[in-house]
Amino acid sequence: MLALAWAGPAHAISIAPEEAHSPNADAINTSYWVMIVVVIAVIVVVNAALIAAVLRFRERRGREPSRFAAGRGALRPVVGSLSVLALVIFVYGVIMTEDVREIEPSGPNGLGAAQTAQVGIKGLPASAAIEGSESATGEEPVTGAEPTETSPLQIDAIAQQWLWRFEYPGGQPGQRTFSYGELVVPVDTTVILDLTSTDVLHSWWVPALGGQVQAASGDVTRTWFKADEEGRYAGRSTAFSGTGYPVMRSWVRVVSVPEYLDYVEQLTADLREAQGIVQRRQAEEATPEAATESEGAE
């Protein structure tokens, strides 16, 4: 209890983002820390100058204002230094953007590590990803007989009001293994997420595993992550999507490679079984109906 009481206030002054567990989230957090320093510096400088000016030059008896104004070129140093500041931030921003977008290959402990080195997909903009997905990257994991042999792991995440559906590689289109709400992926493996939506706009955001990406219907957006540690990471949608919007959450459970393979195998088996039950029940329902119909006909 005491620890909790202490943890409260200590927690309350944190300006740290959620701990990163993926290289792209790491780059995002790094750029956050750099920028927050710049922001705090700007805020402190502006407010300190303002307070100093007010304290020093507030109206007092007997003081006359010195009516000066800037001469020509007096603001050149200001404009120059501000331009340099903007340019430096811009260059840094471009570098970090590239860094976040560049998809890293899977690590040594990851799934299908042997094949990873050859693939090495670079970060693609969304539109290029859609065009490229059929030929370059998309088809291989989907149609491959053994999904475990290929990398990176490509997963389709389909948003709907107010749930995520994750389709794992392997299986025929339309019959792929899927799960709702929780995505299970192997550790140290590059996971490429192709996001889309069946209805309104949603967004994918698991802070520990990267930044926000919109999932829009009629469009496929690509993001990626490579989790460095096993665990369960929470995410949520940040695009307003109606009444159930707060529950539009997601979880990513990162497990070891054997656990992942077991999970997918189990999931596939469970789904087959469930489908079998449904089909049997449908068949059972269909039979009496057919019987009654034929009776009625008679």
Place this chain on the structure above:
Amino acid sequence: MTPPTASQVRPEVVTRGVHAPAKPWVERATSADHKAVGLLYIATSLSFLSLAAVEFALLRLQLIVPENSLIQPEIFNRLLSTAPVTLVVLAAIPLALGLIGYIVPLQIGARSVAFPRLNQLSYWLYLVGGVTIYASFLYTAPETGTISLPPLSDAVFAPTNGTDSWIAGTALATLGFVCFAINLVVTLNRLRAPGVAWRRMPLFAWAATVIGWLLVVIGPVMIAALTMLEIDRHFDGVFFDPGEGGAPLLYEHLAYIYFTGAYLIVFLAAAGAISEILPTFARKPVFSHRAVAASFVAIGILGPLAWMQNMYEAPLNEGWTIMAMAFALALVVPVGVLLYVWIATIWGGTLDLRAATWYALGAISIMACGLAGELSYSVVPVGWLLDDTTASQGSTLYVLVGGAVIGGFAALHYWFPKVCGRLLGEGLGKAALALMFIGINLYVLMMFMAGLEGQPVDVFQYFEGTGVDGYNLVASLAAFLLVGGILLELGNAAYSWNNGLRARGHDPWRGATLEWFALSPPPPHNFDAVPDVRSTEPMHDIRESIRRRTEAFVAPAALERPPSPAPRPAEPVPATAETSASETTDPDAADGGGSSVA
């Protein structure tokens, strides 16, 4: 009454009778005078501001504890869909336009505006737009979020008519603003008094110029987007329908062009007012008139081009996000120059800390914090982290509240004596500012940290164990302080309208620009005579020339003037008799200090 003949070349006013004044409120509501329209704008926008403040308090009341069920999700979403549009479209922009409509023609020495009836029409369009949005509360209010993004706002997902009234109301109000802007731009181009060259135009009028052009550009964009959305909803349109080859992203682009522009209008209006207030109370010319005007123009051009800064997580080509980042970061230069010039204006002066000054200083501080925050979200990876969380929302609110509310109140305090001849209560004003200042800073700080913990915007509840409980509790309390401050100040303004202290003369602050040359309140034709303007500070020139003449004049002991002239009557009287130049101006009307009515 002889008809004019060729020999009689002097113009003559011919009338068939005297216009009998109607009831005061009828006069106000039907007058095409730019001051009457400006007052209607200000009063209506302040009413909507109080409405937005109350809605904001209700939203925060729901979020005070996790998993709260005080307000139903549907009701919450309705408030959520109306509060932002009320704050931005129905309060912040029209407040800026009202102040501009009232003050700017006076500042440029115009006797009227170019199209008085268009000006009047713009107000009524805006009012009808606002009423349309709120009338929907009688049946079903809109519930499609802050900017009604399709597909959520398509007929499939939002079948109620509330969304239609949101669309119609926003479009009508925006159409009104475009009408206003056309009038404003023409007035500023055609009706400046002799000598009011662009380089001598007051800075608030400069801000107004940029705002006018901005509205002419961005207003039609939003009207087009809303029209397309309405066609999609009811006339089988497919503009934004992905299933039929439409692009939902297009609406996001168009809406953000408008709302980014609106954000800049709020900032520019506040910046213009601050650039008038600080020199007046520091008793010192603005540090660089040219630099401020140039910064306004630069902000007006660069700002809207950075609209995609809000859309980093959308499926955009990488080049576009980099371009948006470039424009957003380029804003560092003009905004930084403005901040530098403001501080340099105080430097070396004698700052009279009236309520208007405090509000202006508060607005600078708060907007600087908000813009610094924007600076960080402009960097694409940081945007991916914080966009659409309460952190970036807090930063936007910083600028909206710092600009429209605190900056707006600064302008109200400053020009209140001009509008009604009374002072806006100083003590209560400062107390309200303290509440607002503490409230907004605490609120944004808490929301920033909650955003870092991953609290998304627009949720009607958050869950226990997500680490944002404490932040939201404090943020809600801070929001109540902020709302309390806003309501207190609005009450203060309402009270002071009839009961405030009488201002000392027509120029109580010893302002530098021409609006202080007119009476308070100004007569319908504004000026009997417009002085010759030879600098950016015509009133200062007038005072200087009077001082020089008074010093040069050695009064014979027997003929000393009486100590002070009789109190000036309340009805408009001619300010000056002479028209030729500032040197021949009546000293009383000029320095305003002579006719003190306590």
